[in-house]
Amino acid sequence: MDILIQVIVTGIATGGVYGLIALGFVLIYKATSVLNLAMGEFMTLGAFVCFTVLSQLDAPFYLAFALTLVCAFILGAVVERLVLKPLIGEPIISVIMVTIGLGITLRGIMYMIWTPTFRSFPQIFPPEPLQLGFAVIPSGLWWGLILAVAATVIFILIFKFSRIGVAMRATANDQQAALSMGISVRGIFAMSWCFGAAASMIGGIVIGNINGISVYMGDVGLQVLAVIILGGLDSIAGAIIGGLIVGILQNLTGLYIDPLVGGGAKNVAPYFILVLILMIRPYGLFGKRIIERV
Amino acid sequence: MDYQLSVNDVHLSFGGLQALNGVSTGVNEGEIFSIIGPNGAGKTCLLNCINRFYRPQKGSIKLEGRDLTRLSPHKIPGLGIARTFQNVELFSHMSVLDNIRLGAHIHLKSGFLTGGIYFGPCRNEEMNLRRHIENEIIDLLEIEQIRKSIVYSLPYGLQKRVELGRALAMQPKILLLDEPATGMNLEETEDMARFILDINEEWGITIVLIEHDMGVVMDISDRVCVLDFGVKIAEGVPEEIRHNEQVIKAYLGEQDLTLSRLG
Structure with missing residues (x-):
C-alpha cells in the first residue's frame, strides 16, 4: 500500500511538470492553431541554456532562470518572425510539418554546441527530500513541482487577467473581431510563441534537473503530446489534468506492468490510454467540440 | 468639399483574380454612403481595404488626409474606424454587455497600476464608460432585456445588433457596416434601418454601408456607389442609381426583373 501511495505522489509531481510543458503547447495552439512539434527541442534548449549559465558563469540559479526566460522570449519571437510569418495563409498541415523541421534543426x-554527452545538472535545489509521512518525494521532483505549479499559475493569471492575456483570448476566439477591436493579431501570435517557449523552457529546466540533460531529453515532448491530445488541444485545464493523468499512469505502469513484461510498458501506457479516450471522446477530455451545421 | 474618407485608384488582387481594379470614390462627413453590387463585385474587399485587413497593391485610402494603407491593421480602430461583419464576429461565449464593453477598450487609459488602485481617474473613466454604454448604446439598440445573455444563445438578428453596439462603443467617426440586414425578417430589417438612421443623425457618425436589400439602401442612403467585377460603374444619389442603365444591366441583365428589385 505504501508503495502505491508513493508511486502516485511521484506521478503527481511528474504530471505537474508535464502539465507545464503541455500548457506551452496549448498557448501556441489556441492562439495560432499550430501544433508546435519542436516543443521538445525548445525544452532541451531551455535546460542547456540554464545549465551553461550555471556551470560556466557560476551564476546563481535565479539569474540563470531569468536568462533562460529571456532566451525563451527571443526564441519565440525569432521563430514566429522567421519561420511562421512567411507561412501565414499556407495549409496548417504544412506549418506543422515545418515545426518538425524546426525541431530537427x-x-x-x-549537437554542435553541446555535443551528445549526457550531463547531470548542477545542484540548484536543497537536496533534502520532502517527507510527507506516507510518502517521500525526492528533492528534484518536489522543487520541480513547486516551480512548475508556480509557473502554471502565473501563466494562467496572465492569460485570465492581464490586458495581453485578454487580447490573446480574444484572438483565439475570433481573429477578425480581435483585429477590428484594435488588437494586433500578429503581435499576439508572436507573444503566444514567446509564452509557449517560456513554458516549455521552464519545463526543460525542471526535467533536466531531475533526469540530467542531453540532446535526447526532447523526446519527453512526445509524452507531452499524449498529454495535450488527451486533455484536448485547446484547453488549459485539460493540459494540467492530462499532465497529472499521464504522470500517475506512467508511474503506476512502471510499478505494476513493467515487471510482468520486462520493462518498457511505462513509455507506452500514455498512448494506450490516449487511444482509449479518443475512441470515446474524439476531442480529448476537455477539448472544444466543433459542431458544424450544414 | 474634401471627402472625409477618400479612396483613390485602389487595386487589389489575389493571385490572378483582380478583386478591385482602380476603384476611386469618397465619403463625405456625416453621410450615409452605400456600396452595392452583385455578389463578388468586391464590396467587402473594399471595406477590408479601408480598415486594412487587406493591403491594396496600388492606390491610397485617406482618412482626413492621412494615408491608411501604410498603417498596420490594429491602428485603424484608434483612428475612429469601426466595423461590423457580414458573418457576425462576436466573442461568442461572453455576455452581450461584455462584448459591447470590449469595444471601448481602445479608449481606456488605465493600466495595471491605476487599475490596481482603482479609485480616482480609473473609477471615473469606468463610470463614464458604463454610463455611455448602458444609457446610450443599449438604449438606442433596444437590447436592455438581453444585456446579460450569452451571445451564442441569441438569435442571429439580435447578434447583429450586439455587433453594432460593440462597434458603437468604439466611439468611431466612421462606421463600416457589412450587410447589417442580411438574414433578417422584415421587422428586424426595419429596426436595423432605423438604428442606422439614428446613429447617423443623432450621433453624427458617418456610415459606409454594404447592403443587398435595395429597399433599405434606397431609403436611407445619401449617396450610392455601385461596383461590378472590381470596377466602379456608377455613383450618385439613390434616384440616379435607380435609373442608371449600366447598373440595371450589371444587376441581372434582365431589365424588368431588375426594375422590380430596384423598386
Whole structure:
C-alpha cells in the first residue's frame, strides 16, 4: 500500500511538470492553431541554456532562470518572425510539418554546441527530500513541482487577467473581431510563441534537473503530446489534468506492468490510454467540440 | 468639399483574380454612403481595404488626409474606424454587455497600476464608460432585456445588433457596416434601418454601408456607389442609381426583373 501511495505522489509531481510543458503547447495552439512539434527541442534548449549559465558563469540559479526566460522570449519571437510569418495563409498541415523541421534543426544545432554527452545538472535545489509521512518525494521532483505549479499559475493569471492575456483570448476566439477591436493579431501570435517557449523552457529546466540533460531529453515532448491530445488541444485545464493523468499512469505502469513484461510498458501506457479516450471522446477530455451545421 | 474618407485608384488582387481594379470614390462627413453590387463585385474587399485587413497593391485610402494603407491593421480602430461583419464576429461565449464593453477598450487609459488602485481617474473613466454604454448604446439598440445573455444563445438578428453596439462603443467617426440586414425578417430589417438612421443623425457618425436589400439602401442612403467585377460603374444619389442603365444591366441583365428589385 505504501508503495502505491508513493508511486502516485511521484506521478503527481511528474504530471505537474508535464502539465507545464503541455500548457506551452496549448498557448501556441489556441492562439495560432499550430501544433508546435519542436516543443521538445525548445525544452532541451531551455535546460542547456540554464545549465551553461550555471556551470560556466557560476551564476546563481535565479539569474540563470531569468536568462533562460529571456532566451525563451527571443526564441519565440525569432521563430514566429522567421519561420511562421512567411507561412501565414499556407495549409496548417504544412506549418506543422515545418515545426518538425524546426525541431530537427534545433537538435542539430544543439549537437554542435553541446555535443551528445549526457550531463547531470548542477545542484540548484536543497537536496533534502520532502517527507510527507506516507510518502517521500525526492528533492528534484518536489522543487520541480513547486516551480512548475508556480509557473502554471502565473501563466494562467496572465492569460485570465492581464490586458495581453485578454487580447490573446480574444484572438483565439475570433481573429477578425480581435483585429477590428484594435488588437494586433500578429503581435499576439508572436507573444503566444514567446509564452509557449517560456513554458516549455521552464519545463526543460525542471526535467533536466531531475533526469540530467542531453540532446535526447526532447523526446519527453512526445509524452507531452499524449498529454495535450488527451486533455484536448485547446484547453488549459485539460493540459494540467492530462499532465497529472499521464504522470500517475506512467508511474503506476512502471510499478505494476513493467515487471510482468520486462520493462518498457511505462513509455507506452500514455498512448494506450490516449487511444482509449479518443475512441470515446474524439476531442480529448476537455477539448472544444466543433459542431458544424450544414 | 474634401471627402472625409477618400479612396483613390485602389487595386487589389489575389493571385490572378483582380478583386478591385482602380476603384476611386469618397465619403463625405456625416453621410450615409452605400456600396452595392452583385455578389463578388468586391464590396467587402473594399471595406477590408479601408480598415486594412487587406493591403491594396496600388492606390491610397485617406482618412482626413492621412494615408491608411501604410498603417498596420490594429491602428485603424484608434483612428475612429469601426466595423461590423457580414458573418457576425462576436466573442461568442461572453455576455452581450461584455462584448459591447470590449469595444471601448481602445479608449481606456488605465493600466495595471491605476487599475490596481482603482479609485480616482480609473473609477471615473469606468463610470463614464458604463454610463455611455448602458444609457446610450443599449438604449438606442433596444437590447436592455438581453444585456446579460450569452451571445451564442441569441438569435442571429439580435447578434447583429450586439455587433453594432460593440462597434458603437468604439466611439468611431466612421462606421463600416457589412450587410447589417442580411438574414433578417422584415421587422428586424426595419429596426436595423432605423438604428442606422439614428446613429447617423443623432450621433453624427458617418456610415459606409454594404447592403443587398435595395429597399433599405434606397431609403436611407445619401449617396450610392455601385461596383461590378472590381470596377466602379456608377455613383450618385439613390434616384440616379435607380435609373442608371449600366447598373440595371450589371444587376441581372434582365431589365424588368431588375426594375422590380430596384423598386
